[in-house]
Every structure is written in structure tokens, then in C-alpha cells.
Amino acid sequence: MILPKSHRLTPEQVIEVTAIVGQFGCSVQPIVGAVRTIYAIVGDERDDLMINRLEGLPYIERIDRIQSPFKLMDRRSDLATHRIRIGGVTLGEELLVIAGQCTIDPKNPNFFFETAAAVKEAGAHVIRGGVWKPRTNPYTFQGDNKSIEILMEASRQTGLPVDAEVMDEEQLQIALEAGVHMLQVGARNALNYSLLRSIGRAVARRDTIVLLKRSLHMGTLSEFISAAEYIAAFGNPNVILCPRGTSPALDGYRNHPDESITPLLKEKTWAPVVIDPSHSVGKAAYVPACSLAAVAYGADGLCIEAHVSPSQGIGDDPKQALTPDVLAETIAQAKQVWSLRHAPVAR
Numbered sequence: 001m002i003l004p005k006s007h008r009l010t011p012e013q014v015i016e017v018t019a020i021v022g023q024f025g026c027s028v029q030p031i032v033g034a035v036r037t038i039y040a041i042v043g044d045e046r047d048d049l050m051i052n053r054l055e056g057l058p059y060i061e062r063i064d065r066i067q068s069p070f071k072l073m074d075r076r077s078d079l080a081t082h083r084i085r086i087g088g089v090t091l092g093e094e095l096l097v098i099a100g101q102c103t104i105d106p107k108n109p110n111f112f113f114e115t116a117a118a119v120k121e122a123g124a125h126v127i128r129g130g131v132w133k134p135r136t137n138p139y140t141f142q143g144d145n146k147s148i149e150i151l152m153e154a155s156r157q158t159g160l161p162v163d164a165e166v167m168d169e170e171q172l173q174i175a176l177e178a179g180v181h182m183l184q185v186g187a188r189n190a191l192n193y194s195l196l197r198s199i200g201r202a203v204a205r206r207d208t209i210v211l212l213k214r215s216l217h218m219g220t221l222s223e224f225i226s227a228a229e230y231i232a233a234f235g236n237p238n239v240i241l242c243p244r245g246t247s248p249a250l251d252g253y254r255n256h257p258d259e260s261i262t263p264l265l266k267e268k269t270w271a272p273v274v275i276d277p278s279h280s281v282g283k284a285a286y287v288p289a290c291s292l293a294a295v296a297y298g299a300d301g302l303c304i305e306a307h308v309s310p311s312q313g314i315g316d317d318p319k320q321a322l323t324p325d326v327l328a329e330t331i332a333q334a335k336q337v338w339s340l341r342h343a344p345v346a347r
């Protein structure tokens with residue numbers, strides 16, 4: 001929809017606007033109001049170049065898009081009936097729980113094996129384990145290729161699928177060759193379009209799932225969904241959106257908790273939403289409440305850091321990881337909230 005700065009376009013301006021949209025296979029239809037005339041773009045109005053050319057005209061106030069920019073991830077797209085399944089759970093039908101260590105310690109693989117068994121026992125469906133880590137400080141532990149074997153061994157031992165973050169093409173190839181079931185795009189890479197493209201292409205012919213974290217600095221929700229659209233457009237529609245808190249932090253938390261965006265995302269996209277409360281609040285003590293809030297807001301799942309002995313963990317685990325007993329309690333309570341949402345009490 002074209003909104004002019006003045007009450008209506010002059011005949012010369014209509015000719016110029018019609019010529020621009022005509023180059024993109026569209027036409028213009030005036031909608032005459034009592035005070036103001038606006039102009040509908042008839043045809044596929046999703047071409048960014050057409051919008052930019054129109055918005056560049058000095059007499060145009062703005063262009064409001066009626067059509068969604070998401071061809072695949074939109075709630076009303078043909079993919080809307082697509083269902084994602086992992087760890088025996090079809091997203092949307094049952095609460096999905098991903099849990100495990102922030103970081104695998106290659107020097108202490110037994111911790112990871114014990115954590116994997118414990119999170120399975122607590123009710124998790126997917127085991128997470130950081131093989132490579134995006135660390136702010138270049139001198140802290142960055143991860144280790146060797147941890148991929150520890151991750152896959154934990155998968156064999158428990159029979160559960162595993163999730164790990166990849167930050168570049170090399171890690172992507174190693175993870176795919178090893179058979180990682182869920183690839184995590186971290187908050188720092190959620191706007192790395194070449195990585196999103198590579199992931200979409202690389203996993204196109206596999207049933208790999210992508211857990212796309214929300215960037216700390218994503219402006220709009222559309223920017224988040226557009227990142228998912230990249231992965232889908234390049235071949236893999238199995239994308240789960242994962243809000244994990246944004247910057248600047250709420251005083252006392254690690255980030256600004258953002259589980260409350262869940263219903264807003266669901267108005268725009270069919271993509272499942274799995275909340276990461278661990279990075280959102282950043283302290284184990286606050287994770288259970290954030291998890292329950294997430295499910296109350298309509299989340300389809302949770303991605304929670306857990307460790308058999310958090311104080312002996314590395315990366316985020318000493319401060320963020322839940323112990324297996326707290327994880328089990330949190331999962332049980334989250335399931336109760338899920339039931340309340342999905343089978344409201346009769347009045």
C-alpha cells in the first residue's frame with residue numbers, strides 16, 4: 001500500500017509510480033477516501049527493490065506491506081501444516097525438552113555421559129552439548145573438535161538425539177558428518193546470512209533440525225523470522241525459533257528475558273518456539289520460573305542447561321546449569337503448565 005505525503009498523488013506522480021511497479025509486474029489501484037487517497041499495489045509486492053524505489057520518491061511517506069515477506073515461514077504459507085519431529089516429540093503436540101551441558105569438557109567426558117543419562121532420566125528428549133563455543137574473551141576455552149565424539153557417544157549411550165552449535169562451515173561439515181541431529185545457530189550468528197544459507201543448503205536433503213537462537217540485537221520480530229526464512233529458502237524448513245534473552249539486560253539477569261514474545265511470533269509464523277531460559281536469566285536459581293513462564297506464554301519447548309555437578313563444569317555451567325533433580329522438577333511443573341494451556345479447566 002502506497003501512502004503519499006500529500007492527500008493524493010498528482011497525475012504525473014501516478015504515472016511515475018505506475019511505471020516503477022510495472023517493472024516488477026504490478027499495477028496501482030487508487031483507494032479514494034474522504035480526505036486522503038492511498039494506492040494499493042496489485043500483484044506480488046514482495047520485491048524489496050521495488051519497495052526501495054518507491055520509498056526513495058520524495059513525495060512518498062511510506063509503503064505498508066500487505067503481503068508477508070515470508071514465503072515459507074508465514075503462518076498462512078503452504079508450509080503452515082509442516083510439523084517438526086525430534087526425540088519422539090512432534091512439536092506442538094507435546095512439550096519438547098532439550099537439556100544438557102553448556103560446554104562439553106573434553107578432559108572430563110564422564111561428566112557429559114553422566115549428565116546425558118541424568119537429563120534423559122529427568123525427562124529430556126534431546127541432549128545439548130557445546131562442542132565449539134562463541135566466547136567473548138578470546139583467551140577462554142573455545143571448544144574442541146574432539147568433543148564431537150563425546151557428544152555422539154552420549155547419543156549412542158542414551159539413544160537420544162543431540163544438539164550442538166556450529167559457527168562456521170568447517171564446524172558445520174564436522175557436525176553433519178558426525179550425524180548431529182539438531183544444529184544450533186547461536187545468538188551471535190543469527191544474523192550471519194552466509195552461515196544461514198550454508199546451513200539451509202547443507203541440511204537440505206537430511207532431516208536435521210535447526211535451533212535458531214534470537215540475536216541479542218535483533219530489532220523486530222520480522223528480522224528473527226527472516227533469519228529462519230533464509231534457512232528454509234535454502235532448503236531446510238525444519239527451523240525452530242529460540243528466544244534466549246536480549247540486550248541490554250534486565251538489572252540482575254544476564255539478558256532481558258523475552259519468553260513473552262512467544263504469542264507475537266505465533267501470530268506471524270508457524271515455526272515452533274523453544275525458549276532458552278538459561279541464557280535469558282543466566283542464573284540457575286531463576287531458570288525454573290522462567291521455564292514455567294515460557295510454557296504459560298505458549299512455548300512449544302524449553303532448552304535448558306543442566307549438569308550433574310555444575311560447580312565442576314566449564315563455560316556457563318557453574319552459574320547457569322540446573323542439577324538433574326531441579327531439572328526433573330522443572331520439567332514436571334512445566335508439563336503441568338502445558339496441560340493447563342492445552343486442556344483448560346472447565347468453568
Ligand code: PEP
Pocket residue numbers: 102130134165185186187188213244276279316
Ligand atoms: C549456548 O547455547 O551455550 C550459547 C552460547 O547460546 P547463545 O548463542 O544463545 O548465547
Ligand code: MN
Pocket residue numbers: 102103279305315316
Ligand atoms: Mn551456554
